[in-house]
Amino acid sequence: MSAGPGAVVGPDTRPRNPGGARSGLTGRLLTALALVLVTAGVTAWLVAGVVGPPIFHEHMLRSDAGGTGSAVDHTEEAFLTAGALSLLIALGTAALVALGVSLFLTRRIGASLAQLTSAARLVAGGRFEARVPDPGMGPELDELAGAFNHMAARLDESEGLRRRLLSDVAHELRTPVATLSAQLESIEDGIVPLDAGTVQVLRDQGARLTRLAEDLAAVTRAESGDVRLDRSRQDPADLVASAAAAIGPRAEAAGVAVVVDVAPALPALDVDPERLAQVLGNLLDNAVRHTPAGGTVRLRAGTAGGRVELTVGDTGEGIDAQHLPHVFERFYRAEDARDRHSGGSGIGLAITKALVEAHGGTVRAASEGRGSGSTFVVSLPAAPATPAR
Numbered sequence: 001m002s003a004g005p006g007a008v009v010g011p012d013t014r015p016r017n018p019g020g021a022r023s024g025l026t027g028r029l030l031t032a033l034a035l036v037l038v039t040a041g042v043t044a045w046l047v048a049g050v051v052g053p054p055i056f057h058e059h060m061l062r063s064d065a066g067g068t069g070s071a072v073d074h075t076e077e078a079f080l081t082a083g084a085l086s087l088l089i090a091l092g093t094a095a096l097v098a099l100g101v102s103l104f105l106t107r108r109i110g111a112s113l114a115q116l117t118s119a120a121r122l123v124a125g126g127r128f129e130a131r132v133p134d135p136g137m138g139p140e141l142d143e144l145a146g147a148f149n150h151m152a153a154r155l156d157e158s159e160g161l162r163r164r165l166l167s168d169v170a171h172e173l174r175t176p177v178a179t180l181s182a183q184l185e186s187i188e189d190g191i192v193p194l195d196a197g198t199v200q201v202l203r204d205q206g207a208r209l210t211r212l213a214e215d216l217a218a219v220t221r222a223e224s225g226d227v228r229l230d231r232s233r234q235d236p237a238d239l240v241a242s243a244a245a246a247i248g249p250r251a252e253a254a255g256v257a258v259v260v261d262v263a264p265a266l267p268a269l270d271v272d273p274e275r276l277a278q279v280l281g282n283l284l285d286n287a288v289r290h291t292p293a294g295g296t297v298r299l300r301a302g303t304a305g306g307r308v309e310l311t312v313g314d315t316g317e318g319i320d321a322q323h324l325p326h327v328f329e330r331f332y333r334a335e336d337a338r339d340r341h342s343g344g345s346g347i348g349l350a351i352t353k354a355l356v357e358a359h360g361g362t363v364r365a366a367s368e369g370r371g372s373g374s375t376f377v378v379s380l381p382a383a384p385a386t387p388a389r
């Protein structure tokens with residue numbers, strides 16, 4: 001890829017075959033205009049040659065009853081000559097204008113189409129940064145160019161995502177595999193004894209690889225919409241209470257308090273309780289991991305705009321505005337070095353988002369920046385008032 005992002009494509013300057021698109025367009029336009037001219041010419045000729053002279057002749061006889069025959073003849077000849085002359089001049093001028101207009105239009109339209117063609121060729125060749133400038137030729141061509149640019153941008157985006165995914169997977173695999181081989185080599189060379197501690201290190205790396213494989217499978221399944229939801233009517237208060245109970249021991253070990261706050265008379269949800277436990281578990285796990293001892297994690301259930309909102313807020317390290325829009329992307333970690341050691345693979349929030357969306361909900365993150373805590377809000381549609389089953 002040699003051109004920078006957002007490269008703008010110039011007109012295609014490659015020689016075109018004579019029967020190609022451009023001459024085709026000019027030819028068609030000229031033929032259409034010639035047809036109009038010929039029709040107009042024939043009609044005018046008929047009117048001037050067949051209908052006009054008798055009318056003129058009759059008027060001459062009536063107005064100039066006393067005039068000589070030769071004067072009438074002269075006047076009538078003058079009428080015919082003037083008629084023919086004006087017809088010829090008008091048709092000639094119209095033909096010239098038609099030629100000019102079709103050449104002008106063809107050149108403008110042709111240039112825009114040529115830019116589109118060469119940009120399409122670039123995109124087909126894998127250069128997804130190719131864009132076409134606005135043709136400024138009315139809504140139809142502008143829309144075509146806009147749609148093309150949109151398509152190219154989307155392709156560019158998914159190509160970038162694919163490449164990043166591959167390099168992320170490679171990176172995630174490299175660390176545990178390198179640690180495993182180094183450990184095994186040290187054991188072979190007798191540098192490290194094969195005792196319980198060493199076995200634990202080997203086990204940990206194995207577990208990390210297993211978790212990565214599981215996470216990858218889970219996120220792929222969730223994002224391809226291949227999640228089987230075993231939905232039933234659930235009270236948000238119960239979901240929140242069991243999620244809080246599940247995180248309890250880990251929060252206690254980290255010295256983080258967990259506060260549950262449930263609004264009264266919440267509408268029920270029609271959700272898969274296990275998937276929702278996974279969603280809340282991921283959010284609570286993150287909150288506890290990113291909150292220093294002495295902090296608080298707050299789990300709230302409430303309503304907003306007719307939907308049920310489950311909120312996980314913490315008083316922890318917060319998320320920078322620059323990272324906030326990306327935290328739901330696969331493998332995204334705001335704090336690379338530290339989080340790699342704390343064990344997250346950066347897939348949890350991608351799974352969370354996919355699961356929430358499978359339920360017809362949305363999830364968003366908010367933070368005032370580093371040091372001021374983070375809030376994750378899961379918004380879900382309330383179950384219909386009368387139970388479906």
Ligand SMILES: Nc1ncnc2c1ncn2[C@@H]1O[C@H](COP(=O)(O)OP(=O)(O)O)[C@@H](O)[C@H]1O
Pocket residue numbers: 282286287288290314316317318319327332333334335339343344345346347348349350373374
């Ligand atoms: N409560 C939180 N406070 C601060 N940062 C967070 C919080 N939750 C998520 N993040 C940031 O978002 C990133 C992605 O989260 P996640 O997808 O769960 O990955 P992981 O937990 O495996 O690192 C985390 O690495 C972290 O940088």
Ligand SMILES: [Mg+2]
Pocket residue numbers: 282285286344346347348349
């Ligand atoms: Mg996580």
